[in-house]
Amino acid sequence: MVExxxxxxxxxxxxxxxxxxxxxxxxxxxxxxxxLIPLVLAGFFVFGVAxxxxxxxxxxxxxxxxxxxxxxxxxxxSLKDGSAAITGxxxxxxxxxxxxWYVAVLGAVVGIGIGKAIFGGLGYNLFNPAMxxxxxxxxxxxxxxGASAYVLPNSTVDALxxxxxxxxxxxxxxxxxxxALFLGTTNGSIGETSALACLIGGIYLCMRRTASWQIPVAMxxxxxxxxALAVSFNLLDVLRELAAGAALFGAxxxxxxxVTSPVTPKGRWVFGVIVGLFVMVLRKLSGYPEGVMFAVxxxxxxxxxxxxxxxxxxxxxxxxxxx
Amino acid sequence: MNATLNFPxxxxxxxxxxxxxxxxxxxxxxxxxxxxxxxxxxxxxxxTGAPCQAVVVPKQQVRLGEKIGDAEAFxxxxxxxxxxxxxxxxxxxxxxxxxxxxxxxxxAEGEQLEGRALYDEVLGGEWPIEKLEEWTxxxxxxxxxxxxxxxxxxxxxxxxxxxxxxxxxxxDVLLLNGCECEPYLTADCRIMIEAARGIVAGARIAAKACxxxxxxxxxxxxxxQAIEAMKTAAEGTPVQVAAVETKYPMGGEKQTxxxxxxxxxxxGGLPLDVGVxxxxxxxxxxxxxxxxxxxxxxxxVVTVTGAGVHTPKNLLVPVGATYRALIECCGGLLPNAAxxxxxxxxxxxTVGSLDVPVTKGTSGILALTDxxxxxxxxxxxxxxxxxxxxxxxxxxxxxxxxxxxQKEWDVAKRYHLMxxxxxxxxxxxxxxxIPLVQLIRMGKVQMxxx
Ligand code: SF4
Ligand code: SF4
Numbered sequence: 001m002v003e004x005x006x007x008x009x010x011x012x013x014x015x016x017x018x019x020x021x022x023x024x025x026x027x028x029x030x031x032x033x034x035x036l037i038p039l040v041l042a043g044f045f046v047f048g049v050a051x052x053x054x055x056x057x058x059x060x061x062x063x064x065x066x067x068x069x070x071x072x073x074x075x076x077x078s079l080k081d082g083s084a085a086i087t088g089x090x091x092x093x094x095x096x097x098x099x100x101w102y103v104a105v106l107g108a109v110v111g112i113g114i115g116k117a118i119f120g121g122l123g124y125n126l127f128n129p130a131m132x133x134x135x136x137x138x139x140x141x142x143x144x145x146g147a148s149a150y151v152l153p154n155s156t157v158d159a160l161x162x163x164x165x166x167x168x169x170x171x172x173x174x175x176x177x178x179x180a181l182f183l184g185t186t187n188g189s190i191g192e193t194s195a196l197a198c199l200i201g202g203i204y205l206c207m208r209r210t211a212s213w214q215i216p217v218a219m220x221x222x223x224x225x226x227x228a229l230a231v232s233f234n235l236l237d238v239l240r241e242l243a244a245g246a247a248l249f250g251a252x253x254x255x256x257x258x259v260t261s262p263v264t265p266k267g268r269w270v271f272g273v274i275v276g277l278f279v280m281v282l283r284k285l286s287g288y289p290e291g292v293m294f295a296v297x298x299x300x301x302x303x304x305x306x307x308x309x310x311x312x313x314x315x316x317x318x319x320x321x322x323x
Numbered sequence: 324m325n326a327t328l329n330f331p332x333x334x335x336x337x338x339x340x341x342x343x344x345x346x347x348x349x350x351x352x353x354x355x356x357x358x359x360x361x362x363x364x365x366x367x368x369x370x371t372g373a374p375c376q377a378v379v380v381p382k383q384q385v386r387l388g389e390k391i392g393d394a395e396a397f398x399x400x401x402x403x404x405x406x407x408x409x410x411x412x413x414x415x416x417x418x419x420x421x422x423x424x425x426x427x428x429x430x431a432e433g434e435q436l437e438g439r440a441l442y443d444e445v446l447g448g449e450w451p452i453e454k455l456e457e458w459t460x461x462x463x464x465x466x467x468x469x470x471x472x473x474x475x476x477x478x479x480x481x482x483x484x485x486x487x488x489x490x491x492x493x494x495d496v497l498l499l500n501g502c503e504c505e506p507y508l509t510a511d512c513r514i515m516i517e518a519a520r521g522i523v524a525g526a527r528i529a530a531k532a533c534x535x536x537x538x539x540x541x542x543x544x545x546x547x548q549a550i551e552a553m554k555t556a557a558e559g560t561p562v563q564v565a566a567v568e569t570k571y572p573m574g575g576e577k578q579t580x581x582x583x584x585x586x587x588x589x590x591g592g593l594p595l596d597v598g599v600x601x602x603x604x605x606x607x608x609x610x611x612x613x614x615x616x617x618x619x620x621x622x623x624v625v626t627v628t629g630a631g632v633h634t635p636k637n638l639l640v641p642v643g644a645t646y647r648a649l650i651e652c653c654g655g656l657l658p659n660a661a662x663x664x665x666x667x668x669x670x671x672x673t674v675g676s677l678d679v680p681v682t683k684g685t686s687g688i689l690a691l692t693d694x695x696x697x698x699x700x701x702x703x704x705x706x707x708x709x710x711x712x713x714x715x716x717x718x719x720x721x722x723x724x725x726x727x728x729q730k731e732w733d734v735a736k737r738y739h740l741m742x743x744x745x746x747x748x749x750x751x752x753x754x755x756x757i758p759l760v761q762l763i764r765m766g767k768v769q770m771x772x773x
Contacts, residue, residue: 011663012696013675015761017747018668018689019342019506020697023754025705081702123703212708258707263721265711312717314742315337316577316590 029082031210035201042194047097051190055092061108062088069117090130093191096150107133127300164188165244166289181243195243202252211256218272219251226280250292260300267310274299335568336578345507349628349635359435363643367425369682370473371480372398383410388619400481401471405621405641408432419665419672450524463532470613471620476603479684486532497535501542501604502574505667508687510624513637515549519556525607538562545569572746627653631660631690647677664689669747699756710749720749724759727766
């Protein structure tokens, strides 16, 4: 097999390094989708086919919107990186199972269009697209997205017959059992009800290094601290605060969106703390029972500043000034 | 093990990457001597520093080891003939680092030192250092310069400059770099196995020159044979062997010094600033040969390897032999060879043709295939932070690269662009396939200096 091919006059010339880790953007996005599987399953068990339908609407619309906006901007199609699908799934998981189809569709289109495309597409967006979409439908259709929309008193689906745990707590002072919160047999947005599913998916993400572990730890830690110091110094109450609503879902899947969170290690801590603080402020002081969405959007807005304030010092100190 | 060292050895540094090491291809192949070549090409600037001027004229007869180029400058090193032969007309050659430099061709003529005799002269035999008594530190440094010795690890910085005593910056540690953290390369590993005593002798000579009390050889723990051989050779001498973690870029000066001594070299500074002199194990061997055998730096060991080469080997070659001659000695390239790299895959330079001469800094010739290179379409930065998580210098590579691309020099400066050592960890780890190092390098060149 000795073959001389040095008659090839010129060999490839390129910049180092000449080796690459076996990993690409699509692989990372696929990882996120894999991590979302437990949440989708939990949503299906609690809310039945309605959950899957909601996801289907949102993902399809996200795809269509992504293709459409790319076409309008004369960009190549970018569905294969999977980021539009993630936006769709996360948006759907943050909606009530009861919302009509056009809520998911509009949310996805606005999320992709205003949340992402107008900033220049993946990597350039300032705000989490799924949360932009959700904020839009929440303001556009308050009656379909507000606390009361979650409840269908005569539903055959058990969970739907009572209000969400956070609403129950806020409006009526009713506590939901930790066990129910943990397994997810409560009312709420499709993906948020089961703490267990969120933990499984979230820990998978962190272990794969696809999501930074600092953000969820900082966010949940802050929530726990505020809850313990300002609300109730009782372990069960603190755990309930974390397990109810979208705290875990948000901590692992929404706040960790790499594009819209800081890139510096210290910045990730700061970001998590800010989200956690806002969530508690909104939960306890605002009219809304839940605050994850607004908290994430607010923190997204200050991400560029956080980056700037947390530039690490190089090993060996700053570059000396030449004289 | 390190009982006599004045500091604890941590053996690692923060961050870095673990690329597939590819060393299996050549690690177990004993060093072979390249059959005599008919012509060599000696570049007049093979080192960091001032170029040499020719001190020979065309048609002049030269002997192996005879000086053919020299310079006045402090940071420089002379070059020598690596064969017996006749000098040709001076011309220009392009080195792998894209520098066009003057060169002197020499056509081999008459008897040559080759085969076993050459091996024994450069690598083999005993290395008694009794003679060292007669040498003053000053004399050693001068002889090292005269022998044309530069760092053989790749950077090719003149070794005498490191060994000269500096009143203001006393040295207490001499660190021998035997990490060889670049994947695929095995030349240093082989000389540690085959010429351990020569390296230990060279280390003691260099330590006398620079005044170091502690002498440590740092070797990555993926080379147990080399560690064993060096320990055996170091027995009964002041030389210590430290096994350090296998992690790229452990062999980078800043990382080795940190991993072994715990000292942090200031950005823009030298090991000397923290009392350390670092020399490569191959350089130490060259020092031993210069002092104990009166030999100049005319030969070195080069690993020729990669999936694109027929039979990977470690070769003892004259400086100035062409890459083509080395590759032919290894059975030639396979049809799938796509990229020829001088040095290792993480920091090496590609060469466009095989008619490039081996220089003092050539540690390996690597023939990579398309599969190895894994070129992928570049996609948008998703700010995943993987580049940040691996940067050994604690920089934010994504910011540096994008600022360089956009020519936002204030951002680049704020994120410490000039601190980057171009190790390549960030580009290695980037899922979006962004040529981070290329952009950063461009930025460093283009950024206005103030
Ligand atoms: S690794 Fe690549 S994609 Fe990730 S933040 Fe760095 S440059 Fe961006
Ligand atoms: S090349 Fe520069 S920025 Fe990239 S990892 Fe190495 S030191 Fe850090």
